[in-house]
Amino acid sequence: MGTKVVIDPVTRIEGHLRIEVEVENGKVKDAWSTGTMFRGFEIFLKDRDPRDAWYITQRVCGVCTTMHALTSVIAVENAIGIQVPDNARLIRNLMLGAQYLHDHIVHFYHLHALDWVDVVSALSADPKKTADLAYAVNPHGARSGAGDFKAVQDRVKAFVNSGQLGPFDNAYWGHPAYKLPPEANLMAVSHYLDALALQAKAMRLHAIFGGKNPHPQSYVVGGMTCVQDLTPDRLAEFLFICKEVVDFANNVYIPDVMAVAPFYKEWAGIGAGLPNYLAYGMMPANTGNDPKNLYFPRGIVANRELGKVIPLDEKKIVEHVSRSFYEGDGALHPSAGETKPYFTGIDTNAKYSWLKSPRYDDMPMEVGPLARMLVGYASGHKEIKEAVDGALKQLGLPATILFSTLGRTAARALETKVVAGKITSWLDELLANIKRGNMETWTKFEMPESASGYGMSEAPRGALGHWIEIKNKKIHNYQLVVPTTWNGSPRDKKGQRGAFEEALIGTPIHDPKKPLEILRTIHSFDPCLACSVHVIDPRTNEIYETKVC
Amino acid sequence: MSEEKIRLLNQLDRRSFLTLCAQISAALGMSSAMVPKIAEAIEKAARRPSVVWLHFQECTGDSEAFIRSTSPSTAELVLDILSIDYHETIMAAAGDQAEENLKKAITENRGKYIAICEGALPTATPPGPAGKKGDYLTIGGRTGLDIAKEVCGGAFAVICVGNCSSYGGVQAQRPNPTGAMGVGEALGISTVNIPGCPHNPVNSIATVVNYLLLGSLPALDKHGRPKFAYEKRIHDQCTRRAHFDAGQFVQEWGSEEAKKGYCLYKMGCKGPQTYHNCNIVRYNDHTGWPIGAGHGCVGCSEPAFWDRMSPFYGRLEGVEVPFGGVEATADKIGMTLVGAAGVGAAVHAAYTMGKKRSDDDKGGEDK
Numbered sequence: 001m002g003t004k005v006v007i008d009p010v011t012r013i014e015g016h017l018r019i020e021v022e023v024e025n026g027k028v029k030d031a032w033s034t035g036t037m038f039r040g041f042e043i044f045l046k047d048r049d050p051r052d053a054w055y056i057t058q059r060v061c062g063v064c065t066t067m068h069a070l071t072s073v074i075a076v077e078n079a080i081g082i083q084v085p086d087n088a089r090l091i092r093n094l095m096l097g098a099q100y101l102h103d104h105i106v107h108f109y110h111l112h113a114l115d116w117v118d119v120v121s122a123l124s125a126d127p128k129k130t131a132d133l134a135y136a137v138n139p140h141g142a143r144s145g146a147g148d149f150k151a152v153q154d155r156v157k158a159f160v161n162s163g164q165l166g167p168f169d170n171a172y173w174g175h176p177a178y179k180l181p182p183e184a185n186l187m188a189v190s191h192y193l194d195a196l197a198l199q200a201k202a203m204r205l206h207a208i209f210g211g212k213n214p215h216p217q218s219y220v221v222g223g224m225t226c227v228q229d230l231t232p233d234r235l236a237e238f239l240f241i242c243k244e245v246v247d248f249a250n251n252v253y254i255p256d257v258m259a260v261a262p263f264y265k266e267w268a269g270i271g272a273g274l275p276n277y278l279a280y281g282m283m284p285a286n287t288g289n290d291p292k293n294l295y296f297p298r299g300i301v302a303n304r305e306l307g308k309v310i311p312l313d314e315k316k317i318v319e320h321v322s323r324s325f326y327e328g329d330g331a332l333h334p335s336a337g338e339t340k341p342y343f344t345g346i347d348t349n350a351k352y353s354w355l356k357s358p359r360y361d362d363m364p365m366e367v368g369p370l371a372r373m374l375v376g377y378a379s380g381h382k383e384i385k386e387a388v389d390g391a392l393k394q395l396g397l398p399a400t401i402l403f404s405t406l407g408r409t410a411a412r413a414l415e416t417k418v419v420a421g422k423i424t425s426w427l428d429e430l431l432a433n434i435k436r437g438n439m440e441t442w443t444k445f446e447m448p449e450s451a452s453g454y455g456m457s458e459a460p461r462g463a464l465g466h467w468i469e470i471k472n473k474k475i476h477n478y479q480l481v482v483p484t485t486w487n488g489s490p491r492d493k494k495g496q497r498g499a500f501e502e503a504l505i506g507t508p509i510h511d512p513k514k515p516l517e518i519l520r521t522i523h524s525f526d527p528c529l530a531c532s533v534h535v536i537d538p539r540t541n542e543i544y545e546t547k548v549c
Numbered sequence: 550m551s552e553e554k555i556r557l558l559n560q561l562d563r564r565s566f567l568t569l570c571a572q573i574s575a576a577l578g579m580s581s582a583m584v585p586k587i588a589e590a591i592e593k594a595a596r597r598p599s600v601v602w603l604h605f606q607e608c609t610g611d612s613e614a615f616i617r618s619t620s621p622s623t624a625e626l627v628l629d630i631l632s633i634d635y636h637e638t639i640m641a642a643a644g645d646q647a648e649e650n651l652k653k654a655i656t657e658n659r660g661k662y663i664a665i666c667e668g669a670l671p672t673a674t675p676p677g678p679a680g681k682k683g684d685y686l687t688i689g690g691r692t693g694l695d696i697a698k699e700v701c702g703g704a705f706a707v708i709c710v711g712n713c714s715s716y717g718g719v720q721a722q723r724p725n726p727t728g729a730m731g732v733g734e735a736l737g738i739s740t741v742n743i744p745g746c747p748h749n750p751v752n753s754i755a756t757v758v759n760y761l762l763l764g765s766l767p768a769l770d771k772h773g774r775p776k777f778a779y780e781k782r783i784h785d786q787c788t789r790r791a792h793f794d795a796g797q798f799v800q801e802w803g804s805e806e807a808k809k810g811y812c813l814y815k816m817g818c819k820g821p822q823t824y825h826n827c828n829i830v831r832y833n834d835h836t837g838w839p840i841g842a843g844h845g846c847v848g849c850s851e852p853a854f855w856d857r858m859s860p861f862y863g864r865l866e867g868v869e870v871p872f873g874g875v876e877a878t879a880d881k882i883g884m885t886l887v888g889a890a891g892v893g894a895a896v897h898a899a900y901t902m903g904k905k906r907s908d909d910d911k912g913g914e915d916k
Contacts, residue, residue, distance in 0.1 A: 012643070036687045200617045213613075228808060
């Protein structure tokens with residue numbers, strides 16, 4: 001029996017997560033992932049007006065804020081059989097693209113970077129050498145002079161000398177797993193602060209077409225309400241903020257990832273986890289609801305075979321409950337599930353999580369940026385192939401390194417590059433429509449007495465699906481299967497681990513009291529637990545088969 | 550409180566600092582002549598006040614909103630103005646070390662720190678052999694309820710950001726399966742509530758600054774909301790109000806009327822029953838607000854708005870439509886909120902709000 005290590009709470013994530021591992025001979029031998037919070041979305045969605053579902057489900061997550069709104073309107077539109085106008089498609093793509101640029105940058109700097117960057121070490125950096133390093137990493141970077149880095153260093157010094165370390169207190173500073181030289185640490189700390197300012201500005205992109213962020217408010221079933229914002233000044237505002245964000249992605253974020261990666265090459269051999277990857281795809285490139293239109297393609301890569309993509313069959317998605325806090329050990333399709341809650345407390349030999357275990361064709365799947373990049377790569381997607389091949393060439397590493405903790409973090413940066421290269425083209429298309437006098441933003445419809453359907457899209461952290469059944473013009477059943485339920489799921493009936501758990505196996509642990517290495521792999525998935533927990537009704541013991549996303 | 554005033558480090562640049570002071574004076578309804586005095590007060594302060602930020606049943610939207618602040622910037626808030634000693638989303642420490650930070654903050658600064666709460670507290674008991682009250686949320690093996698009692702009990706002030714921590718929010722809507730409540734209701738304490746879905750960071754920061762400068766909390770309305778932000782009705786200050794008065798309404802999304810920015814009342818706008826300053830301060834550095842984006846207000850700053858203001862596209866009843874309109878009163882206009890569902894919602898809301906504050910074990914089962 002090895003040493004038991006529990007991290008609870010796992011911080012720098014969305015939501016409430018507990019990770020338990022067993023360490024033997026300095027390596028993780030086994031792992032258990034537990035979601036510890038739930039709310040009950042499915043219950044209160046029942047009997048609601050289907051037109052309200054987007055507004056309610058958007059509150060599943062304030063980090064992937066726009067995602068549930070979008071996926072919900074897609075689900076209702078799919079159920080009632082309508083297609084939104086081209087302008088609505090484009091505005092939705094623009095808002096989704098903005099969400100990706102924002103979310104991936106925030107994830108890297110504010111949720112993940114402190115796993116790789118030692119803030120204390122930055123205090124001993126030479127600002128001149130830091131400027132040289134920054135120039136070598138990218139000659140186009142702003143605020144990269146020796147004086148800039150000196151100012152940041154002085155600011156951090158003053159902060160430390162204040163004796164109030166706030167959110168930076170009591171971390172794993174000085175841990176031997178930190179490998180960056182002081183100058184690289186100072187550069188990263190400087191960019192951490194730059195990214196804080198940038199992210200606030202970036203989300204003005206949502207406020208232009210959505211009134212605010214988080215939780216923009218211009219979605220409606222059938223289209224978008226922001227017709228008044230289809231004006232030259234608003235489009236220009238979008239364009240120029242967008243350019244600034246794209247510039248940051250291309251000239252700060254992506255170069256930083258490429259600069260840090262060589263110091264952590266061993267992490268290209270750690271954290272591989274499951275061999276199967278699933279992507280629903282997103283961002284329709286043309287009007288119409290055909291999945292073949294999606295700019296980021298839909299499909300499955302199985303057994304790490306990049307030679308082919310398996311088409312997605314929605315009917316093969318089931319959810320297991322044998323190791324979750326529900327009675328029984330069934331496995332049902334999201335639209336048919338029925339379970340009864342059975343809270344046992346955490347017992348890693350039996351039931352230990354409120355998350356269910358989604359499986360595709362009986363296989364656990366990884367979802368997220370790596371899955372999307374692999375499915376795109378295997379599909380022969382031009383921009384994705386260029387981004388992936390270019391990065392591998394620059395690092396001098398083979399494609400197999402993608403299957404790792406480092407690969408997951410790199411895939412997120414590469415995806416940002418692809419989105420950054422695409423986003424303004426949707427603005428061009430929107431402008432062309434407006435020039436032609438096409439200001440249409442909404443498709444009229446009659447709510448049918450009964451209908452059913454589903455919507456699929458991609459949150460930054462992975463594949464997101466909503467299923468809806470309408471009866472008497474009201475929501476009869478509504479279910480969500482969300483990214484972190486796939487990634488953070490407990491074992492299934494066969495004992496197959498979820499993606500987090502599998503990825504932790506074999507991870508070296510230098511000091512079980514300071515399990516920095518575990519955070520690296522868990523954060524590489526960008527967990528979002530608010531999205532992942534099930535909904536139950538404690539009085540009737542009914543479970544509404546949705547993961548509250 | 551004097552030794553606990555804010556300290557702004559020298560690195561905060563002057564222009565940004567004065568912008569902050571101007572914004573504070575505007576938000577607090579002071580004249581611009583107060584700006585230099587506010588600046589002086591802030592600069593005199595010695596030690597950054599400790600903030601303990603707790604996450605309960607939430608979506609992290611209020612943390613995200615908070616970091617969208619621009620004047621002051623998030624970096625200034627984190628490094629120069631506040632000492633954010635516990636915040637699960639941004640803190641570097643995790644697990645045991647995170648727990649230690651929490652313990653340290655609430656012990657060393659007992660009676661002085663500000664507790665900021667995000668998310669509702671589940672008070673019901675899950676079924677099953679191990680279920681006990683509050684088990685719908687555990688952090689570090691303790692229930693959210695236990696943590697809230699301990700942390701809020703030792704705070705100088707408890708500030709609830711967002712509708713969830715203020716009033717229970719999205720999970721507290723009918724039938725409230727987890728017995729979710731706002732922090733004040735769940736613990737039976739008074740809290741400063743900054744509702745919204747999510748809240749506007751201009752309002753939370755103005756509230757904190759009010760405390761830092763004056764050593765006291767701002768004046769509150771009957772729902773615990775600072776009057777400076779929640780005293781006025783959306784409808785009375787709406788940029789589209791003139792269209793309401795002229796009887797000019799949007800009746801279909803994307804229509805000519807929508808392009809002209811007519812009133813959204815008939816599309817379900819709840820501005821006539823909502824008290825909030827979003828039309829004045831707007832969101833994301835003054836870039837927009839929901840009605841500006843062509844969508845009605847849903848009343849997200851109001852207690853139990855999820856029940857009281859829905860269906861979101863149904864018209865409010867009892868709103869007098871003025872002369873010049875095509876109808877005389879709202880009652881004559883098609884669908885209203887009065888159906889069986891609407892009455893149920895109103896009854897539920899009244900019950901929720903009128904419920905005696907207590908710490909008993911009823912949880913959500915009695916709703």
